[in-house]
Every structure is written in structure tokens, then in C-alpha cells.
Amino acid sequence: MSKKNTSHLTKAKQPFNFYTRLNLIEFTGKKATNLRELVDIMKEVPGSVIYHHTHHYLQQHLYLSPEPPNDFAYWVTYILREDELGEEIASIDLCEFSTIRSLREKIIETIEQHLARNPETLRTAPPGGEFHFFKTITFILPTPYVASNLLEFLEAIRKISIHSIYFHMFEAKLRLEKGENDFSRWIEDMLGEKELAREIARFDPYTFTMEGLRGNLCRLITKYIPGEIIECPE
Amino acid sequence: MSRISDYESIVGAEVINELKMLARKLKNKVVQNINSTSVGGGVAEILGRMVPLLQDLGVDARWDVVKGGEKYFQVTKKFHNALHGRKMEISSDDYGIFLETTKANIEQMEFYGNIIFIHDPQPVALVEKRKYLKSRWIWRCHIDFTSPDPEMWEFLKSFVKQYDASVFSAPSFARPLPIRQFLISPSIDPLSDKNRELSEEEINNVLERLKINRDKPIITQISRFDYLKDPFGVIEAFRLVKKYVDCRLVLAGGGAIDDPEGAKVFQEVKEKAGNDPDILVLLLPPASDLEINALQRASTVILQKSLREGFGLTVAEALWKAKPVVASAVGGIPLQIAHKYSGLLSHTVQGTAFWIRQLLHSPEYAKTLGENGKAHIKQNFLLTRHLRDYLLLFLSLEEEEDIIYL
Known part of the structure; x- marks a missing residue:
């Protein structure tokens, strides 16, 4: 918590409580060997399965790759060798979706259109190359970090775990279906900083590494705290 | 404790x-x-x-x-x-x-x-x-x-x-x-003897004891002597690399003593290595954790050229030491290596040799892969x-x- 004089900063109507999330992976027992089976299973599995296969790579490699690959695109490209469809699935803009349901429908539609265009060819994965469906069980828990003004908020952003940033930026919007990320909502509703809220909402979090996202959030927020020299991570 | x-x-x-x-x-x-x-x-x-x-x-x-x-x-x-x-x-x-x-x-x-x-x-x-x-x-x-x-x-x-x-x-x-x-x-446990930080002196002591000279780049594979770890493929890849870059190969592992097949593989690997002074085949006794740690830390490139693999935690051990790794895309290895981000995945002897040469010629790239690999292990393994x-x-x-x- 900041010990600096913060009397010149807007005090939030309600403080921001930082939460974090931890994941456990569960096997669903379902597997697909071709695109038809993939689509059929995608239609019936819980949303946590779709979430897992579009987000787990990002969280496991979050220090490394700014690419947003998902398992469906990977399997279609590298196992079924359907390069064109693989690219189509990989380029689905995850930012555009505010529910898992709509994301699921978009991926299914993309695959079904491909199947309709190519009714003759249905490639089968080689033995051992089947697509195994997993789901993410998410545990949400509070952290000790609380912010009542922008400086406290920034200090927390610098210290909280990557999982906490992930929770408020990705999961709140898409998985909990809040429509936007938690940071933008609080900054606009509780501090009245509409421009900063919009700038954060405009971030495409899928194109940063998570540490890159932390650094960018830090630099952006710093611009709205006059008179403070704050070091941000790269 | x-x-x-x-x-x-x-x-x-x-x-x-x-x-x-x-x-x-x-x-x-x-x-x-x-x-x-x-x-x-x-x-x-x-x-x-x-x-x-x-x-x-x-x-x-x-x-x-x-x-x-x-x-x-x-x-x-x-x-x-x-x-x-x-x-x-x-x-x-x-x-x-x-x-x-x-x-x-x-x-x-x-x-x-x-x-x-x-x-x-x-x-x-x-x-x-x-x-x-x-x-x-x-x-x-x-x-x-x-x-x-x-x-x-x-x-x-x-x-x-x-x-x-x-x-x-x-x-x-x-x-x-x-x-x-x-x-x-x-x-892996970052505080165990197999993975803890070692001083240069500790590393040098182990290598002196094992009679391994550090005068040229060291390529290492740590694994028990088993056909599925493809030690012969490792030697073939090394020989392809050696045509262009002067380096040493260390094949080290244990567990062959009470395993008749292991002892046979060890002998065959020794024969394949022949009289080449730059290929060292070492049978390590049980509880050689410190030796494995030092060997990995002294290596320029680490291989895991398995034909089949369980999880392949030796890859995590190597990456934790920020070493560039060339490994086969089998078992749990692709979970540990994102190709070209945190290491390199290969499928053949020729591919393995190609990537080793790349790493030896591009130390900066090798360093980046190693650092990324370490970050990935820190986060996940x-x-x-x-x-x-x-x-x-x-x-x-x-x-x-x-x-x-x-």
C-alpha cells in the first residue's frame, strides 16, 4: 500500500479488490480423429472445454510467445495437415467475443463451412494423433491487494501475480461474461477516468506476453498520474 | 530438508x-x-x-x-x-x-x-x-x-x-x-542436488573427476542406456556436426548394472563411439545427481533424442539450467519445448545435427532459447x-x- 501523499488523486467510490485464479486440468474422456468428430464433440462439451483449448497454450507459454495459437488450429494444421483451415481457425479474433458460446459457434461454423466446401475429403489423424478434449477447472480466490486510487492500483499491477492479471483481463471478460475487462470497468465507473478505461479496453491482450501486458498497463496508467516517476517492467 | x-x-x-x-x-x-x-x-x-x-x-x-x-x-x-x-x-x-x-x-x-x-x-x-x-x-x-x-x-x-x-x-x-x-x-525440484545452482569450482571439480576437458563445446545427452533413448542416433548426429564444428560429445547415464539389456546397449554404444577421443560414454553410478547437474551446466547444447519417452523430465532439468535443448517431439517433450521459442524439436538424425550446428554458430540465439526455456520451466514444471x-x-x-x- 502506498505511503505517499495521495490527496491529489481521485478516491474511488469503491475500492478495487484484486482476485487471482488457479487452474486444474481435467480430461473429459472424449477424443476426435477427424473434423466431423471434432465438430460433433465441440457442440456437446461444456464451455470450460472450449475455454481450455483456446486459452491454455497462452497461459502455459505466457512468458514466451505473444502468438495466440489454439489447440484446434494446431491440430488441424499439424496433425490433419489442413493448412488453410488451420490458418482460418488460428486467425479467429478472440477479442471480438464476449462469451464462450459465441466463440464456440464461430469455430464450429468455420469448420462446417470447410467441410461443406470439401465434402470429398475427410482426413483422419494417425494413431496417437487424436484430439483429446480437456477442460479447465478454475478456482477464483481473493488476494491481499486492494486499491482506492490510481497510484495504489498501479502499485498493485506491478506486484500481483501474472494469474491475477490474467483473471481480470481475460477470464472476467470472456468466461464470466462481464463483457469487458475488470480494470477498464473499475477505472471508468469508480474513478471516472473514461479515456484510460477506453485505452485499456482497446488493448488486445492476446498479442502481448503476460509480462509485456503488465509493462504496457503500467506505462499507460503512469501517464494518468501526474508528478509520479514510476519504473515499469519491460 | x-x-x-x-x-x-x-x-x-x-x-x-x-x-x-x-x-x-x-x-x-x-x-x-x-x-x-x-x-x-x-x-x-x-x-x-x-x-x-x-x-x-x-x-x-x-x-x-x-x-x-x-x-x-x-x-x-x-x-x-x-x-x-x-x-x-x-x-x-x-x-x-x-x-x-x-x-x-x-x-x-x-x-x-x-x-x-x-x-x-x-x-x-x-x-x-x-x-x-x-x-x-x-x-x-x-x-x-x-x-x-x-x-x-x-x-x-x-x-x-x-x-x-x-x-x-x-x-x-x-x-x-x-x-x-x-x-x-x-x-523438478530446483533445490535438489540435480538442479541447484553450482559454482564454477564445483562444476570444474566434477568434470576433472570425470576426465572431461572443457576446451571445446560440449554436446550432452543424459539418459540411461536404452535403445529408446537412441544413443546411436546421437553419435551419428554428432559426427555430422563434427565435420564442421570441433566439439565433444558426452553420453552419460546410469541404471544399467542390474539390467541385462542396459549393459548390452552400453557396450554397443562404446563400440559405436570407437576410438574417437571426443566421444565420452559414461556409466554413472546411482546417486550421481551432482555429477548430472555439473555435466548439464558445463554443456553448450543438450540433447534428448528419444524414440519414445514418458514425460522426459531430463528436458526440464536441462532447460532449468538455461541450456539450449534439441529434443525429439515425443511423449511429454512437446509440453516442455515450444519449437523455436524455448528449444528445438527434431524428428531425424539429420535434423538433430542441423539444429546443433545452428546453435553452435548462433550463441545469441542459443542463449535466448535457453533463457525462454528456463522461464517456461519456472512457470510450469x-x-x-x-x-x-x-x-x-x-x-x-x-x-x-x-x-x-x-
Whole structure:
């Protein structure tokens, strides 16, 4: 918590409580060997399965790759060798979706259109190359970090775990279906900083590494705290 | 013995705080671990580290061991090999010995845990006791389950399906089962002798003792002498590299002494290496953790050119030392290496040689891969992540939703 004089900063109507999330992976027992089976299973599995296969790579490699690959695109490209469809699935803009349901429908539609265009060819994965469906069980828990003004908020952003940033930026919007990320909502509703809220909402979090996202959030927020020299991570 | 606070300087205070928070949610629960031996073997090693750390976090974790005679352990060794996919002759007497020993253990053992955490196949049938208790039962499979012998698996499955949940190490190990199956990767301990930081002096001492000169780049593969680790392919790849870059190869591993096939492979590898003074084939005695650590740290490039692999934790060990790794895309290795980000994946001898040359010619690129690899291991394959997954697993037993507010 900041010990600096913060009397010149807007005090939030309600403080921001930082939460974090931890994941456990569960096997669903379902597997697909071709695109038809993939689509059929995608239609019936819980949303946590779709979430897992579009987000787990990002969280496991979050220090490394700014690419947003998902398992469906990977399997279609590298196992079924359907390069064109693989690219189509990989380029689905995850930012555009505010529910898992709509994301699921978009991926299914993309695959079904491909199947309709190519009714003759249905490639089968080689033995051992089947697509195994997993789901993410998410545990949400509070952290000790609380912010009542922008400086406290920034200090927390610098210290909280990557999982906490992930929770408020990705999961709140898409998985909990809040429509936007938690940071933008609080900054606009509780501090009245509409421009900063919009700038954060405009971030495409899928194109940063998570540490890159932390650094960018830090630099952006710093611009709205006059008179403070704050070091941000790269 | 390490304390949980010892890991804070490696993984950060936030990770330790998260573990403490989860542990508090398990207050008043007793976690009873049961396996087949208290010393020797990977599971005993894991429990020997995990149980004290769970206790240090405030979880009432305990550890019991099943009792069995020589015949019982001969039978469970057969089971173990069959589950690894080897064809074994298992007689009805063998099954009888297994079931009788289990029955004796059920009668003698005290099942006091709220959560009974059974490790590997040897104690799997203790679950017959479950119907008399209110406890939750989990079966943790530590072994490579890529292609278990079908008959053996059918026998084992009749017990596994009586559990509340099961845990496997890699996606390809999971089986069709009517119970919940979780995926928890194994891990390495950054404070163990095999992985802790070493001074240059310690590294040099080990290499002097092993008579390895550090005058040129060292390419290393650490693995037991086994055809599936493809030591011959490693030598062929090295010879292709050697045409262009002067370097040394170290093939080091242990575990061949009581394994007739291992001893044969070791001899064949020695023959293949011939009189080349730049190829060193080393048979390491058990408990050579410090030597393996020093060899990995002294290496310029580390290989894991396996034809088949379980999880392949030697890759995590190498990456933790920020070394560039060239490894086959088999078993759990692709989970540890994102190609061209945190290491390089190869499929052939020629490909392996090509990537080694690239790394030797581009030290900056090699350095970046190593650093990225270390970051990836830190995030996903250290003991603290393994502890977190176990705590979440225990907590998940009482929940059915996919999003859980703690």
C-alpha cells in the first residue's frame, strides 16, 4: 500500500479488490480423429472445454510467445495437415467475443463451412494423433491487494501475480461474461477516468506476453498520474 | 530438508502466498499418502519432498507404506513392466499373491485420512476398503501409460474405477474411465542436488573427476542406456556436426548394472563411439545427481533424442539450467519445448545435427532459447506448481462446478 501523499488523486467510490485464479486440468474422456468428430464433440462439451483449448497454450507459454495459437488450429494444421483451415481457425479474433458460446459457434461454423466446401475429403489423424478434449477447472480466490486510487492500483499491477492479471483481463471478460475487462470497468465507473478505461479496453491482450501486458498497463496508467516517476517492467 | 520459504527467492512471494491460501482451505483435512516403498524409486523421492512441504504449508499430510514379501514385489514388478507395454507372463498365482497381500494390508493398515491418496499400481486394490469409509480416494498414476498391456490394464481398471478420481502425468496417458481424471505434470525440484545452482569450482571439480576437458563445446545427452533413448542416433548426429564444428560429445547415464539389456546397449554404444577421443560414454553410478547437474551446466547444447519417452523430465532439468535443448517431439517433450521459442524439436538424425550446428554458430540465439526455456520451466514444471495442483486436486473433490470461488 502506498505511503505517499495521495490527496491529489481521485478516491474511488469503491475500492478495487484484486482476485487471482488457479487452474486444474481435467480430461473429459472424449477424443476426435477427424473434423466431423471434432465438430460433433465441440457442440456437446461444456464451455470450460472450449475455454481450455483456446486459452491454455497462452497461459502455459505466457512468458514466451505473444502468438495466440489454439489447440484446434494446431491440430488441424499439424496433425490433419489442413493448412488453410488451420490458418482460418488460428486467425479467429478472440477479442471480438464476449462469451464462450459465441466463440464456440464461430469455430464450429468455420469448420462446417470447410467441410461443406470439401465434402470429398475427410482426413483422419494417425494413431496417437487424436484430439483429446480437456477442460479447465478454475478456482477464483481473493488476494491481499486492494486499491482506492490510481497510484495504489498501479502499485498493485506491478506486484500481483501474472494469474491475477490474467483473471481480470481475460477470464472476467470472456468466461464470466462481464463483457469487458475488470480494470477498464473499475477505472471508468469508480474513478471516472473514461479515456484510460477506453485505452485499456482497446488493448488486445492476446498479442502481448503476460509480462509485456503488465509493462504496457503500467506505462499507460503512469501517464494518468501526474508528478509520479514510476519504473515499469519491460 | 527444504522449507517452503526456501522456494520464495526462486518463484516469488506471490506463488508461495497462493500456496498458503490454498492450504488454509484444507484445514482439518488429513491427506494420507500410501505407496509401496519409503526409499528408492521416483515415487518415494517425490513423496519424501512433497509430504514435508505440505506439512510446512499447514496441511496435515502423512505417508504410509504397504507391507509385502519378496513374491509380492516380484509380481508388482511384472505388473509395472506390463503397464509400460512389455509383454509379461502373469499367472493366476501372481494375481493371487497380489490380492492376498492387499487383503492383509487392508486388515492391518489404519485408514485415517479424509483424503486417501494412493500412488501407483502396487497399492491400487486397497480401494476395496473404501465402501466401509467416508473418505475420498484418489489414484495417482506416476508411470508411462502410453500403451499398457490390455489384459493388465483391464485388471487394474476394475480397482481404479472404484476411486473418486485419478491423476495422470500426460494427455496421452489418460484412459477411458468412468471416474474423473486430472492431468498433473511431474516436476523438478530446483533445490535438489540435480538442479541447484553450482559454482564454477564445483562444476570444474566434477568434470576433472570425470576426465572431461572443457576446451571445446560440449554436446550432452543424459539418459540411461536404452535403445529408446537412441544413443546411436546421437553419435551419428554428432559426427555430422563434427565435420564442421570441433566439439565433444558426452553420453552419460546410469541404471544399467542390474539390467541385462542396459549393459548390452552400453557396450554397443562404446563400440559405436570407437576410438574417437571426443566421444565420452559414461556409466554413472546411482546417486550421481551432482555429477548430472555439473555435466548439464558445463554443456553448450543438450540433447534428448528419444524414440519414445514418458514425460522426459531430463528436458526440464536441462532447460532449468538455461541450456539450449534439441529434443525429439515425443511423449511429454512437446509440453516442455515450444519449437523455436524455448528449444528445438527434431524428428531425424539429420535434423538433430542441423539444429546443433545452428546453435553452435548462433550463441545469441542459443542463449535466448535457453533463457525462454528456463522461464517456461519456472512457470510450469517446478515443484511449487506440482504442490499447487495437488492442493487444487484435494479441493476439487468436494466441487462439481468448473468455476469455483474459494
